[in-house]
Amino acid sequence: DAGVIQSPRHEVTEMGQEVTLRCKPISGHNSLFWYRQTMMRGLELLIYFNNNVPIDDSGMPEDRFSAKMPNASFSTLKIQPSEPRDSAVYFCASSGQGLGYTFGSGTRLTVV
Amino acid sequence: QKEVEQNSGPLSVPEGAIASLNCTYSDRGSQSFFWYRQYSGKSPELIMSIYSNGDKEDGRFTAQLNKASQYVSLLIRDSQPSDSATYLCAVAYNTDKLIFGTGTRLQVFP
Numbered sequence: 681d682a683g684v685i686q687s688p689r690h691e692v693t694e695m696g697q698e699v700t701l702r703c704k705p706i707s708g709h710n711s712l713f714w715y716r717q718t719m720m721r722g723l724e725l726l727i728y729f730n731n732n733v734p735i736d737d738s739g740m741p742e743d744r745f746s747a748k749m750p751n752a753s754f755s756t757l758k759i760q761p762s763e764p765r766d767s768a769v770y771f772c773a774s775s776g777q778g779l780g781y782t783f784g785s786g787t788r789l790t791v792v
Numbered sequence: 793q794k795e796v797e798q799n800s801g802p803l804s805v806p807e808g809a810i811a812s813l814n815c816t817y818s819d820r821g822s823q824s825f826f827w828y829r830q831y832s833g834k835s836p837e838l839i840m841s842i843y844s845n846g847d848k849e850d851g852r853f854t855a856q857l858n859k860a861s862q863y864v865s866l867l868i869r870d871s872q873p874s875d876s877a878t879y880l881c882a883v884a885y886n887t888d889k890l891i892f893g894t895g896t897r898l899q900v901f902p
Contacts (some may be wrong), residue, residue, distance in 0.1 A: 687839075711888040713888075713890075715892075720892075722880075722892060722893070722894035722895060723836070723880065723887065723892040725890070725891070728888070728889060732851065735889075736889060761828040771835060771836075776890055778837045780826050780841050781838065781890060782838070783834075783836050783837070784835060785834075785835050786835050
């Protein structure tokens with residue numbers, strides 16, 4: 681199994697631009713999670729999906745953030761417009777039947 | 793607000809010693825507990841899970857859970873320099889949703 685696949689690995693963008701992060705979960709996992717990690721706040725859950733349905737988006741910082749999961753093998757996290765305070769590492773993780781998460785390699789986002 | 797608390801460290805131990813990492817959580821309804829290891833610049837990786845009171849051993853790692861005290865710990869025996877990393881405690885409630893602590897940085901020196 682290739683694990684959880686995220687793209688891109690690094691993204692540098694200018695303030696105000698749209699950013700789209702992508703994730704392919706492990707096949708057969710029915711839950712998918714988007715986290716953001718910073719030195720100050722650690723790992724913060726942004727949103728999670730179960731069977732492609734958003735279950736809890738209470739961690740999404742504001743309307744500039746949106747996430748979709750159109751099918752069981754793909755999810756996106758979009759930031760529009762991006763701001764410097766969005767700079768962080770964004771992780772996608774998937775799980776099946778509550779056995780703990782498997783994380784992707786993360787996307788390091790820098791907004792200048 | 794469900795919280796998971798960890799000492800940020802760094803915790804410094806000599807090679808061969810036992811490293812003890814601690815975590816407390818706020819919600820008595822917590823059901824599942826996990827320890828993740830994160831090397832600098834890498835993603836978290838699951839190293840232990842524990843669901844019931846007591847100890848669970850896996851190689852050099854032992855997870856300990858005390859639900860009455862809302863306390864979970866990780867012991868690393870015969871610590872090696874390669875164990876130097878940040879250790880994240882995570883707690884799940886009645887869903888798949890995990891709440892993470894901010895992590896404890898462990899340094900094992902030769």
